[in-house]
Amino acid sequence: MDLTYRQQAILKAVVEEFTRTAQPIGSKSLIPFLGISISSATIRNELAVLEKVGLLEKTHTSSGRVPSLKGYRYYVENLMELSLDDSIQQGLRQVFSRRHCSLEDVIATSCSILAEMTHLTSMVIEPDKSRQTLIRLSLIPVNQTQAVAVVVTSTGQTEHRMFNFSSDLSIEDLKECTDLLNDQLHGVPIDQLVEKLEEIRPTLAANVSRHEVLFEAFISASLGFATHESKVYGRANMLAQPEFADAAKLQTLMKVLENESLFHEWTGMPGNICTRIDQRNELIQIGDCSVISAKFDTGPGEQGQLMVVGPSRMPYAQVIALMDYMSEQIEKMFGPRLEGVQDEQKSDKEET
Structure with a gap:
């Protein structure tokens, strides 16, 4: 779908402001976030175009717009900007520089950090261990x-x-x-x-x-x-999301997250929309929920997944940037490339 630069700027602003506020976005409220000189009347016209092509929706309680599932996908595929603040990277480097940690410890730490920093629920499906010796x-x-x-x-x-x-x-x-x-x-x-x-x-x-x-x-x-039980972190974060104010709906979701077989059934239901973001990351849209996954390799045939689960209104750029960094660090510490590095170091020592 081809959008003009102005339409892309408006859609990006709507997604990011709605993610922050959980309130429908009107034309006047967008002006400070666009970075371009544009009238509210022009913004209203562009919002109408974005709604017509299915990227935005108009709520029945407000004249403002909210992103549609299609709009979130367009944002993730074309508009989001991945970056981590230097202070965050420095703090994460200190966590991942700790030696003598097992893979399970590092994964648990990663999921705890993801849940804490995104205010969402994180989980992990650990790598298949059967090929280890x-x-x-x-x-x-x-x-x-x-x-x-x-x-x-x-x-x-x-x-x-x-x-x-x-x-x-x-x-x-x-x-x-x-x-x-x-x-x-x-x-x-x-x-x-x-x-x-x-x-x-x-x-x-x-x-x-x-x-x-x-x-x-x-x-x-x-x-x-x-055993390959999934592990869930930050369950209580769901309580803070207005999309999960329905207690029965929240309880059902928690049961799904606690049972790996139910979780696979849930993410594999007909009607779900799966979008591959890149070689590592994937977005699954399930009703008004989104699941972001990031794969990591720990050996030949051994692949695990970090996941963040939340409402469709989630800070995708922050979540994916964090998951990318953590997956890369897990692979540096435990991935298949580590053996090659160790073998080279051992060979160098033997030659000297």
Whole structure:
């Protein structure tokens, strides 16, 4: 759709002002935001044109206009300007410069920041972990009758389970069991780990007495990698949005966000409009809701998604700029390119 420069400026101003105020926009209120010399009569004419082509809508309670779903899409595809203030970038760099953080920690931090800075609800669908391999099984004693079984993968992701054992089972017995499991299972793909554990159960029973409690703990921890539950942050932010003032509607939305299968059904419903913004970002419009997603890669075949959910009236430029930055940082820390960098550094050291 071809718009004149003036029409684009007016549409951009309407979207951004309506996002800020949640109030229909009249012609006179737009004049300070256009940056061009134009009369309110001319603005009214252009608003009528934008309404005629379906980019704006006129509410029944006011002579002002609001963006249509089509108008939001046009804005996202053609008009929004992505940028992050230097102070915001500096603060985010400090967060992402922390070392010794797991992928789960970094993702959780990213989602918390997204929810806080956008005043919307954020969520994550974590990468598929099945292609990772086992690096080690660890045992961390807590006291004389409790310990934590930890499974660590090739990308540094972990699952752990607390378990209890009787006083006649020593830490030495548990350590012997752990050492044997590590010897047999190192490098096994995560999606084969439970099967391999079952295969070596007889060997373990023959070499380590009273091994069952630790064996079951590692089985339980390994199964944790098969779960892909979505995690939601900033639920309370929905309460501040006038579009979700209906308690029943809000409750239904929260149920959808809490259940990954329901969420996929919701975002895949017929009638939804999906717009690819670029290679990383996507906009899904579902009624008067919008979902912005940003993909990130953490390894071959391992892709996760950060998402922000809110009303169609959301600050798209701010949301997408934040999600772009965070996805890039996650990939720098955990993405497939990291292995190549480490290999090059190792090779350089060996040559010197």
